[in-house]
Amino acid sequence: MKEKGLALYRWLDRRLGFAKPVTEAAEHPIPANSASWWYVFGSAASVILMLQVVTGILLALVYTPTARDAWNSLNFLNHGLTLGWFLRALHGWGSDFMIAIVLIHMAQVFLFGAYKFPRELTWIVGVFLLLLTLGMAFTGQVLRFDQDAYWGLGIGASIMGRVPWIGAWLVHFMLGGPIIGATTFSRFFALHVFIIPGILIALVGVHVWMVLRLGINEWPMPGRLVRRSTYIQEYEAQTHQDGVPFVPDAAWKDVMFSAAILLAIMACAIFFGPIGPSGPPDPTIIQTAPKPDVAFLWIYAIFALAPPALETPLLLIAPIAVICVMLGLPLYAGEGEKHWSRRPVAVLMVCAIAVSLAILTSLGENPPWSPVMNAWSADPVQPKYLKGRTPLERRGAVVFQQMQCRNCHSLDGIGGKRGPELNRVATQMTESQLIRQVLQGSGNMPAYGSALSPQETTALVGFLDTLNGNQMPARDLARPLAEGAPLAQPRQSGKQ
Secondary structure, three states, rough: HHHHHHHHHHHHHHHHHHHHHHHHHHOOOEEEEOHHHHHHHHHHHHHHHHHHHHHHHHHHHOOOOOOOHHHHHHHHHHHHHHHHHHHHHHHHHHHHHHHHHHHHHHHHHOOOOOOOOOOHHHHHHHHHHHHHHHHHHHHHHHHHHHHHHHHHHHHHHHHHHHHHHHHHHHHHHHHHOOOOOHHHHHHHHHHHHHHHHHHHHHHHHHHHHHHHHHHOOOOOOOEEEEEOOOOOHHHHHHHHHHHHHHHHHHHHHHHHHHHHHHHHHHHHHHHHHHHHHOOOOOOOOOOOOOOOOHHHHHHHHHHHHHHHHHHHHHHHHHHHHHHHHHHHHHHOOOEOOOOOOHHHHHHHHHHHHHHHHHHHHHHHHHHOOOOOOOOHHHHOOOOHHHOOHHEEEEEEEOOOOOOOOHOOOEEEEOOOOOOOOOOOHHOOHHHHHHHHHHHHHHHOEOOOHHHHOOOHHHHHHHHOOOOOOOOOOOOOOOOOOOOOOOOOOOOOOOOO
């Protein structure tokens, strides 16, 4: 049997010629101090990618990639197919682990100065791999096509629409039309299953090839500077003097760490189960609070907490600036010190980014500004805001409750914190401004023009117009007072 196996191996090797390059890759020398547990994250990310490919193929055998049937097929995987829930959970948690491992790997590469000469292109390809990994996570969330995915996609389209000049074209290209529909789903399915994975696997191959060609970054030493004129000769001398073969000296650590990560993914899949789907997508439900997956919660928190005036710069300028800085890093800092103790700014940057991501992710999961979805029923409008009001204004208070305005706005500190408090809204906005704000929305406030009848709008604005805190209400200066007409008197708000 052994001889037959060797004969088959020789037969294949004569035709494919894989033995020599594989052996050379396995035995290529690396600096002895690079055979460290700090160098295992890249291999772990590659192993998780293979897990994602395998589980994705198995899911595709059952998943129905249509806007009408996608939600039902995921529910069938969760409840109607043996271990279907486990397969979905492996794929979902594998995505989160892959993002985390890639981020840790990039932080380690940055702190160890492994982006410097001659590994500039390796770093640049790594930046694109991170972006593609995030793209896979986002498109995967869309394919769940539940309520969160539907409205999250709507938010993504609104972001695209803010791009100057080409915003409308980008939205049309993203959605396949002016609205979210079957064409939208087909495009995201193609992105998630074919386009992004194909580019990702190709770039991983390029990334690994450059690591093999240029060698694994040596352990940084204080005072050992990188100079383009001498680095390659110094690296070759170091590997010749104390180099060790990648297999087995370093490979066993990669295998052990990757196995531990796979076990952790399996444990999360068993104990926490698959992610979603939540309720089926329903565009008629506008009182919803879509929340992204954990990898994007920090972005969710930034946009939700930022003042409206900063939304567009944060959406359009900041991401492009950050990506450009990351891509240009090895080009303007390709030489010099590698050791983190000699680069305090780099250490502070990594610490600040890590702490910020952790805090923002926590805020995105349990935000202090999050709407309290039962606030409209549990906390009725206080009687003092109804005392002395006309029937129309009292009807407006009912609309105020029914439309769940208290989810985002508060009265006397009771209610949501997402929008401004409404105790004195009539002193800040005129009646026409209130009508326009309710019907058309602005900033973070959605438009309610399609959800309110004209009578309900009139009643709601009439109630809001009484919220002035016994102060002078706002007046439209575009409408001059008639000669001899008295100034508007403050309306009693019920406050004692």
